[in-house]
Amino acid sequence: MLKLSEGETYAQERRKILNDEKSLFFGNKLTSSLTTKELMVNEVLMEKKIDELTSSYENSSNFLPSVHFFQAKERIDQSEIFAIIKRIPKGACLHTHLSAAVSVDFIIDNISYRDCLYGGYINDVFKLKFLSDSTQDNRCKWTEIKEMRRNQTAPVFDQWLRQQLTLNVDNPKEIYSNIETVWKKFRNMFSTTYDLFSYRPVFQDCIYQLLQELYDDNIMYAELKGTVLPLYELDGTVYSKKDFFEIFVQTVNKFRTDHPKFKGVRYIHSVPRGVDKETLQTELNVIIEMQKLFSNFIIGLDFVGFEEEGKFLTEFRSEISAAQKHLKFFFHAGETNWFGQTDCNIADAILFNSQRIGHGFAIIKHPILLRLAKERNIPLEICPISNQVLMLNDDPRNHPATYLMATDYPLVICNDDPSAWNASGLSYDWYITFMAMTTKMSGIEVLKQFALNSIFYSSMEEKEKEMMMKEWKEQWDEFLNEILKYY
Ligand SMILES: [Zn+2]
Known part of the structure; x- marks a missing residue:
């Protein structure tokens, strides 16, 4: 037998350990079946990924995922990896909040220039509302937006308006001194646009535009979280609650007629997590009744809002249990940095058979919950930009999902509230996850797995999934051809 020197044994052992780790990594199970074409595209992708990483190893401020998204976005737009990711057929987007989804550019350039839009302050929060005249709503003194815009120059006013509709500032770390401050502004933004989105023509146009923005980012199906x-x-x-769903479904259907490749939308009803039990019960009764009428559209329930300030899921145990035979659950849980506190919501999300878990940021602190969730194949919805902007995690290289990626936990990448940070589509979150949370050598198999997971873990019927998967494969093949043609 050939005797190995000490150095060779060491090198072998080292190689074996790293190879074993590689085989555990997210997406790796696709590696052996990659086609020649996929491998050729991977070469293009890897060359660009390694270029971007090398320049970051030399100067870490070049590493865009670790720069605050407000400052990084324009530079990400220039990234060649980002350009490739934009072209990828990304399948589905499974965690987007309806009222912070359509791009802020559309709201400012289109909606805010419409007639009859007024602004006013209620409890120190700026509100937008469509009115026939300023006396129609007496909650505050309303001024027509046209007039507000006339009193300044349009660019100055539009810039001011943008600040009311997004969290974006030049110096986020100074302005948002802690997580409570950023959530306060975040909460106010939903209040600013609530009546704006409730104006029926605007609601329809915003849904249509949102779907267009997802479609333009190569997303063919969405699960949207919202309130009635x-x-x-x-x-x-x-309009009544039933009318709301009818109008919503009609708008989605109109978009589908105009874009036959688009597979549709499902709705997840969101209840603020601070509600009292009575309000929750009323909400549940309504949504269960609506679910019977729109059974193919309304898929389930979630609780939303700042998790630290809400109730623990366990406090709603009896109400949730009773709703279980009517609704599926898609709970946000563990969107926190605390330990032994709100993070324990993950236990409830798992025990209530949540179909997916929103964020689950704290899960790696809980080995048994992590094991249970993996055994039950409950995917986590990872939203890296949201976590950075809402101050859970500064640097996505240290995001807990890096461990989940390294151990092939089922993940889907989502965008949460893209308009709140002046983003749209899903490509930014894919880019950040791909660049910051995968290894230097992770390539096309990871991106392919993101897309496949988004379809597999969606709430579509099995037949719909099969159909979507078939069409996705064709789109994927077109994408491969495009890359080989252009690069
Ligand atoms: Zn969310």
């Missing part, structure tokens, strides 16, 4: 808005017309008509 009290849709209204200028003449004072207010």
